């Protein structure tokens with residue numbers, strides 16, 4: 586990793602620095618993490634997600650702030666606690682099983698390089714603690730954070746718990762301790778290690794500001810809504826398969842709706858009720874347009890969710906998704922022609 590930040594700041598200055606999190610950065614973390622830890626998946630299958638931040642230092646009135654310009658999901662934990670080679674005492678059986686593969690390291694290098702060419706830097710990392718307290722664990726997280734701070738003293742570590750956002754509770758560090766009720770909490774905290782040379786030193790919380798919302802209540806309401814959409818339509822590994830099946834079924838349904846219209850009009854003609862054809866045709870056309878509008882919302886979701894994929898998934902999944910969306914667009918673009926054909930068949 587390149588270290589492009591001039592760090593002549595004193596430690597006091599660093600601690601007063603605010604981290605600015607734009608809406609899209611926050612939404613990327615929420616979406617990528619909820620994808621692998623949501624109500625649709627059994628709790629035993631909840632996976633931690635890990636990624637990095639790029640950004641830059643910006644000058645404010647009296648001080649400098651750390652502006653996070655993007656969050657990149659890199660990987661979800663594939664650690665298998667049931668593997669016979671895994672010792673029960675391994676802390677990763679409980680938490681922090683993230684471990685970069687060669688492909689993940691390659692993603693990191695590409696993102697870092699891209700950021701550098703824009704005059705930005707890798708400014709830290711983030712990961713999820715699904716169902717666990719938001720903090721830096723002693724065995725993995727602090728060491729990882731140290732490695733980022735070694736390259737960039739201002740680097741941050743963000744920890745997000747989807748459950749904390751959903752239920753607005755702070756989970757206790759150990760089972761049995763009381764749960765703390767929260768209000769308007771975005772589900773995460775940002776940390777830095779006190780001594781960037783000592784992985785056993787303590788960590789402290791960093792002030793942040795989320796931009797792009799009216800207030801904290803708005804932040805949480807929109808993030809919880811996103812979490813529900815992600816749970817319903819971006820859950821797990823097989824998102825392409827889900828979208829492929831969805832679009833195919835929508836194309837089939839649209840075709841059978843058109844066929845239904847034609848059959849209905851044939852029945853009317855046969856029964857000598859041809860005078861109702863115009864009325865029926867216009868009602869049926871309205872229903873079809875409603876069906877298309879509903880599908881359009883889901884298609885927009887699909888396009889939006891592509892930016893929440895893991896970096897390594899982008900080159901394989903996005904072109905395949907674009908291809909099926911083109912199929913949908915083409916089907917819809919033929920709709921008027923098909924409706925006109927049907928109308929012409931039954932006009933007198």
Ligand SMILES: [Zn+2]
Pocket residue numbers: 680681712713714720721722726
């Ligand atoms: Zn952790």
